[in-house]
Amino acid sequence: MNPVLDTPITYLKGVGPKKAEVLEKEAGIRIFEDLLYYFPFRYVDKSRIFRVKEVNNDSTYFQLKGKITSLNAVGDKRTRHITAKFADQTGSIDIVWFRGLKWVKENIKPTTEYIIFGKPSVFNNSFNFVHPEIEVFSEEENPASGHSLEGIYSSTEKLKNFGLGNRGIAKIMRQLMLLLGDSISENLPDYIISRFGLMSEKSALQNIHFPKKTSLIAKAQTRLKFDELFYLQMQIILNKKITERKSAGFVFGTVGEYLNDFYSNHLPFELTNAQKRVIKEIRSDLKSGRQMNRLLQGDVGSGKTMVALMSILIAIDNGFQTCIMAPTEILANQHYNSITKLLRGLRLDVALLTGSTKKKEREIIHSGIESGELRILIGTHALVEDTVKFKNLGLAIIDEQHRFGVAQRAKLWKKNLKPPHVLVMTATPIPRTLAMTVYGNLDVSIIDELPPGRKAVKTIHFFESKRLRVLGFIKEQIKLGRQVYIVYPLISESEKLDLKNLMDGFANIQHDFPPPEYLVSVLHGKMKADEKDYEMRRFVEGKTNILVSTTVIEVGVDIPNASVMIIENAERFGLSQLHQLRGRVGRGADQSYCILMSGPKLSNEGRKRLEVMVSTSDGFVIAEEDLKLRGPGDLQGTRQSGLLDFKIASITKDSELMFKTRKLAEAILEKDPRLNDGHNIIIRRHLQKKFSKTANWGKIS
Ligand code: ADP
Ligand code: MG
Numbered sequence: 044m045n046p047v048l049d050t051p052i053t054y055l056k057g058v059g060p061k062k063a064e065v066l067e068k069e070a071g072i073r074i075f076e077d078l079l080y081y082f083p084f085r086y087v088d089k090s091r092i093f094r095v096k097e098v099n100n101d102s103t104y105f106q107l108k109g110k111i112t113s114l115n116a117v118g119d120k121r122t123r124h125i126t127a128k129f130a131d132q133t134g135s136i137d138i139v140w141f142r143g144l145k146w147v148k149e150n151i152k153p154t155t156e157y158i159i160f161g162k163p164s165v166f167n168n169s170f171n172f173v174h175p176e177i178e179v180f181s182e183e184e185n186p187a188s189g190h191s192l193e194g195i196y197s198s199t200e201k202l203k204n205f206g207l208g209n210r211g212i213a214k215i216m217r218q219l220m221l222l223l224g225d226s227i228s229e230n231l232p233d234y235i236i237s238r239f240g241l242m243s244e245k246s247a248l249q250n251i252h253f254p255k256k257t258s259l260i261a262k263a264q265t266r267l268k269f270d271e272l273f274y275l276q277m278q279i280i281l282n283k284k285i286t287e288r289k290s291a292g293f294v295f296g297t298v299g300e301y302l303n304d305f306y307s308n309h310l311p312f313e314l315t316n317a318q319k320r321v322i323k324e325i326r327s328d329l330k331s332g333r334q335m336n337r338l339l340q341g342d343v344g345s346g347k348t349m350v351a352l353m354s355i356l357i358a359i360d361n362g363f364q365t366c367i368m369a370p371t372e373i374l375a376n377q378h379y380n381s382i383t384k385l386l387r388g389l390r391l392d393v394a395l396l397t398g399s400t401k402k403k404e405r406e407i408i409h410s411g412i413e414s415g416e417l418r419i420l421i422g423t424h425a426l427v428e429d430t431v432k433f434k435n436l437g438l439a440i441i442d443e444q445h446r447f448g449v450a451q452r453a454k455l456w457k458k459n460l461k462p463p464h465v466l467v468m469t470a471t472p473i474p475r476t477l478a479m480t481v482y483g484n485l486d487v488s489i490i491d492e493l494p495p496g497r498k499a500v501k502t503i504h505f506f507e508s509k510r511l512r513v514l515g516f517i518k519e520q521i522k523l524g525r526q527v528y529i530v531y532p533l534i535s536e537s538e539k540l541d542l543k544n545l546m547d548g549f550a551n552i553q554h555d556f557p558p559p560e561y562l563v564s565v566l567h568g569k570m571k572a573d574e575k576d577y578e579m580r581r582f583v584e585g586k587t588n589i590l591v592s593t594t595v596i597e598v599g600v601d602i603p604n605a606s607v608m609i610i611e612n613a614e615r616f617g618l619s620q621l622h623q624l625r626g627r628v629g630r631g632a633d634q635s636y637c638i639l640m641s642g643p644k645l646s647n648e649g650r651k652r653l654e655v656m657v658s659t660s661d662g663f664v665i666a667e668e669d670l671k672l673r674g675p676g677d678l679q680g681t682r683q684s685g686l687l688d689f690k691i692a693s694i695t696k697d698s699e700l701m702f703k704t705r706k707l708a709e710a711i712l713e714k715d716p717r718l719n720d721g722h723n724i725i726i727r728r729h730l731q732k733k734f735s736k737t738a739n740w741g742k743i744s
Pocket of ligand 1: 312313314315318341342343344345346347348349470494495601
């Protein structure tokens with residue numbers, strides 16, 4: 044590539060060690076290359092000079108020509124600032140400076156004609172400009188005659204203090220472009236450039252910083268997004284191949300007795316086609332000789348447990364131990380119960396290990412696991428403690444993967460000399476674009492079909508004013524024999540306040556639903572495990588009509604008779620959480636309902652979320668909407684990975700381009716895995732450079 048790009052930024056004129064330091068700290072700019080790829084986030088047209096009376100509030104930038112008619116220092120030592128009147132023939136407007144006062148006093152002259160440029164703000168009912176760009180007007184450099192389109196670079200307070208506001212950055216950028224001149228090299232082969240009708244790299248970089256025409260900006264952006272996404276996909280695919288090559292896995296070659304017996308004699312229902320397909324995918328991984336690393340996505344209620352169980356039986360038939368790790372005790376319990384029930388006819392022991400397992404029981408489990416006698420262990424993160432020593436763990440299943448940290452998962456991974464096969468199950472659908480990047484080194488299986496006979500949950504949004512109607516509806520449903528969840532959100536960071544919110548709600552509910560006619564359970568995170576268990580069991584057994592709780596019931600809890608889910612302050616929940624909660628109902632044969640209660644005032648985003656919930660029950664659609672509303676930054680695990688620190692592409696807006704580049708990358712590596720072909724050498728060189736810079740973000744699970 045071009046070694047000039049590795050030059051430290053201090054080689055630019057006017058960038059001394061101090062400026063270099065803030066540039067690196069505030070904007071990650073250390074060498075020429077970093078600066079070159081620091082793109083404007085918007086563009087303004089400076090070809091036009093406005094008149095003062097035209098200044099308005101539509102949040103755009105204005106360029107004005109005029110004179111300073113007065114200049115006043117205001118305020119005392121700490122609040123000192125300068126205000127000036129700037130006037131043209133049509134009127135005058137205030138300019139305010141809080142910094143650089145000395146410079147202003149020494150340089151701004153009343154007779155000189157100036158060009159100012161900035162975004163007006165409103166103060167005391169009139170417009171003013173705070174720290175506008177200001178320069179002496181000169182006929183030759185009349186902005187209307189030169190480059191009219193100007194990129195706006197993002198800057199920070201600190202950068203501005205060092206003269207590196209938008210203007211300052213543009214200035215060093217111009218210097219850099221002059222310096223680089225023709226030496227900007229191409230990083231894509233010709234055949235790709237012509238096939239996709241792309242601009243050259245050099246032209247794209249020139250136009251992204253100093254566009255000659257508006258139409259060229261979009262072309263430049265497309266080209267640079269293409270680069271970014273294409274090389275990201277290349278890296279991901281190659282990384283996956285490297286990991287695969289390295290991780291030999293146990294070969295589960297036989298279909299044995301347990302699986303056959305279970306399949307022929309104990310299957311409680313016919314598998315859905317999606318379940319069959321996924322089990323096939325898992326089986327082919329398990330016998331492939333390389334370690335399985337698979338993400339199983341399936342909406343709540345899609346039947347992931349059955350898939351897990353059948354995978355477990357394959358492992359046991361091949362002489363190995365297995366485990367399922369769940370994020371909460373309630374869930375671990377539930378897995379334990381359903382797996383035990385499914386295995387009733389099979390003479391296979393299942394053990395449950397959680398934080399509340401008694402010492403004696405725990406010791407028995409430890410020794411069973413160490414001797415290899417115990418072959419199915421279900422539990423919470425208690426499973427990864429050092430005292431748990433598997434004899435030969437062959438398959439580790441992790442439920443609701445986003446609840447576990449990467450380190451925790453890795454710990455499980457290291458329990459053997461050879462890593463076990465890993466199946467990660469999640470009910471939170473991951474948008475395709477994310478699956479392709481953040482989870483790009485996992486194989487993905489999707490259960491996209493619910494077991495037959497499920498009725499879609501009716502979802503309704505009510506404002507607080509309709510509460511009486513909702514209470515009446517709950518009573519009706521209870522009369523029909525159904526059970527009801529009422530969920531309260533996290534209101535604040537303070538557990539105390541959240542608990543108070545829940546307990547206030549609980550008191551209201553008890554008032555509206557008095558015993559003995561109605562019985563109410565309550566469940567929250569602060570309760571002791573056995574209290575939780577007790578309350579939960581009463582609800583599971585149908586002894587109480589209503590379960591009031593915080594989001595502890597969010598994941599996985601399965602009670603078919605509960606058919607109404609009331610979510611209080613629904614506007615406070617995120618989309619995926621709402622979807623998870625709704626998944627608690629609609630598990631039995633009855634029509635189920637999800638009622639979203641909200642206060643009267645909704646933010647735009649809050650309103651949008653509730654609309655999405657009412658309009659669809661498709662987890663993938665909801666996940667896409669969630670990504671659009673929140674952006675990827677908030678999604679679990681994405682921030683640390685750094686994979687989504689795009690310079691120009693957007694995971695939400697550029698999904699089409701991402702699919703395109705993915706396909707291209709796959710096709711290229713399929714044909715030329717080592718990138719030895721003459722026309723691919725340029726790709727190889729570029730990748731080598733990239734790989735040398737990024738740490739290997741190898742194994743995610
Ligand atoms: P999840 O994917 O949310 O973990 P579960 O495995 O808990 O879903 O399954 C939800 C419910 O559907 C369970 O009661 C399970 O017994 C039932 N179920 C799973 N697969 C089928 C199927 N193929 N046909 C009928 N019911 C099924
Ligand atoms: Mg489940």
